[in-house]
Amino acid sequence: MLKTTPFTDIHIALGARMAEFAGYNMPIEYNGINNEHMCVRQGVGVFDVSHMGEFWVKGERAIDFLQYLTSNDVSRLEAGKAQYTCFPNGNGGIVDDLIIYMYSTTKYLLVVNAGNIDKDWEWVNAHNTFGVSLENASARMAQLAVQGPKATEMLQKLTDLDLQSIPYYSFREWSFAGVRPVIISNTGYTGAGGFELYFAPEHGKQIWDALFEVGKDYGLQPIGLGARDSLRLEKWYCLYGHDIDDTTSPLEAGLGWITKFVDGKNFIDRERLERQKAEGVKRRLVHFECQERAIPRHGYDICDAQANKIGNVTSGIMLPTTKVGIGMGYVKTEHAKKDNIIYINIRGKLIPAKIV
Numbered sequence: 001m002l003k004t005t006p007f008t009d010i011h012i013a014l015g016a017r018m019a020e021f022a023g024y025n026m027p028i029e030y031n032g033i034n035n036e037h038m039c040v041r042q043g044v045g046v047f048d049v050s051h052m053g054e055f056w057v058k059g060e061r062a063i064d065f066l067q068y069l070t071s072n073d074v075s076r077l078e079a080g081k082a083q084y085t086c087f088p089n090g091n092g093g094i095v096d097d098l099i100i101y102m103y104s105t106t107k108y109l110l111v112v113n114a115g116n117i118d119k120d121w122e123w124v125n126a127h128n129t130f131g132v133s134l135e136n137a138s139a140r141m142a143q144l145a146v147q148g149p150k151a152t153e154m155l156q157k158l159t160d161l162d163l164q165s166i167p168y169y170s171f172r173e174w175s176f177a178g179v180r181p182v183i184i185s186n187t188g189y190t191g192a193g194g195f196e197l198y199f200a201p202e203h204g205k206q207i208w209d210a211l212f213e214v215g216k217d218y219g220l221q222p223i224g225l226g227a228r229d230s231l232r233l234e235k236w237y238c239l240y241g242h243d244i245d246d247t248t249s250p251l252e253a254g255l256g257w258i259t260k261f262v263d264g265k266n267f268i269d270r271e272r273l274e275r276q277k278a279e280g281v282k283r284r285l286v287h288f289e290c291q292e293r294a295i296p297r298h299g300y301d302i303c304d305a306q307a308n309k310i311g312n313v314t315s316g317i318m319l320p321t322t323k324v325g326i327g328m329g330y331v332k333t334e335h336a337k338k339d340n341i342i343y344i345n346i347r348g349k350l351i352p353a354k355i356v
Contacts, residue, residue: 059132068268072084146197148193
C-alpha cells in the first residue's frame with residue numbers, strides 16, 4: 001500500500017497523473033510538465049511536499065550533536081535562520097542532504113528527503129551520544145511549497161506577517177489562513193521565489209482551499225513532481241539519489257561551500273574530506289548544455305572526443321524555457337573545465353555538450 005498525504009484525494013480529483021515516489025502516491029503532473037514549469041517561472045504554483053521528513057532535535061547539547069553530524073557550521077545559525085547541509089556517511093559519501101531550522105541553541109528542526117526518512121532516522125539515533133532528545137515528526141507535519149514570482153504577493157493576503165521581512169533561508173512561526181502555528185519558510189527548491197508552509201495535517205484542506213481562493217486572481221496552479229525536477233535542474237540544484245548519494249563526496253559534488261573545516265568542528269569524515277580537499281578530487285559534478293537537440297538521461301555515459309568513457313549523466317531534461325537539453329553528471333577532473341566540450345552517448349550516438 002502506498003502512503004498518502006492530506007492532499008492525495010485532491011490530486012486524484014483534479015485528474016493528476018499519479019505515481020509512486022518514495023513510497024507515496026504522488027502527483028507527477030496535472031496539465032503537462034512544460035506548462036507547470038512555466039507557470040512557476042512566470043506566475044505561481046503550489047507543490048504538495050508533505051512526503052518530506054521532519055525531525056526535532058532538542059537538548060542542551062543539540063548544537064554539539066549537529067556540529068558532529070553535519071558538514072556545515074551550525075554555530076553560524078541564529079534563531080529564525082535555516083541552513084543547507086548534509087550528513088557525511090563515514091566513508092566519504094553522503095547519507096542525505098537536508099535543511100536545519102534553528103529555533104534556539106537547544107531546539108532545531110531537520111527537514112530530510114522523503115526517500116531517506118527511515119535511513120536518516122536510524123542514522124541520527126545511532127550517533128546520538130550527546131544525550132539529545134530526538135523526535136520523528138514526519139507523520140505529524142504536512143508541507144506545501146508555494147513558488148513563483150507572484151507567490152509572495154498572493155500569500156500576503158492570507159497572513160498579517162510581513163513576508164518581505166523574511167530573508168532567504170529564514171523562517172517564522174505565525175498564523176496563516178486562520179491556522180496557527182504555521183512554519184513559513186523562505187527556502188525554496190525552484191529558484192523562482194516563494195515560501196514553504198509547514199502545518200499539522202488536519203489543517204491541510206483549510207489551507208489548500210484558502211490558497212486556491214486567493215489564487216484565482218494570480219493564476220495559481222497545482223504543480224507535480226515532474227516540474228519540480230525540471231525547475232531544480234534549471235537552477236542546478238542537486239537531487240539525492242541522482243546527483244548525490246552514499247558514493248559521492250560533497251567536494252566532488254561542488255558542495256565544498258557546505259563543508260566547513262572550522263576550528264572545534266570535528267564532524268564525521270572531517271579528516272577524510274580535508275585530505276580529499278588537499279589532494280584534489282578525481283571527478284567532479286558538472287553542468288552541461290547539449291549542443292544538438294537531445295535529451296540526456298540519468299545513467300547515460302559521458303565520453304571524450306575519442307569516445308572514451310569519462311563519466312556518467314546523473315540528471316537531464318529538455319528545458320521547457322529554452323528547449324535545450326541540459327544535465328548534470330560526474331566526469332574525470334581533467335575534463336571538468338568550464339566551456340569544455342564533452343559528449344553524451346545517446347543510444348550509440350555521441351552528442352556534443354558544453355560544460356557551463
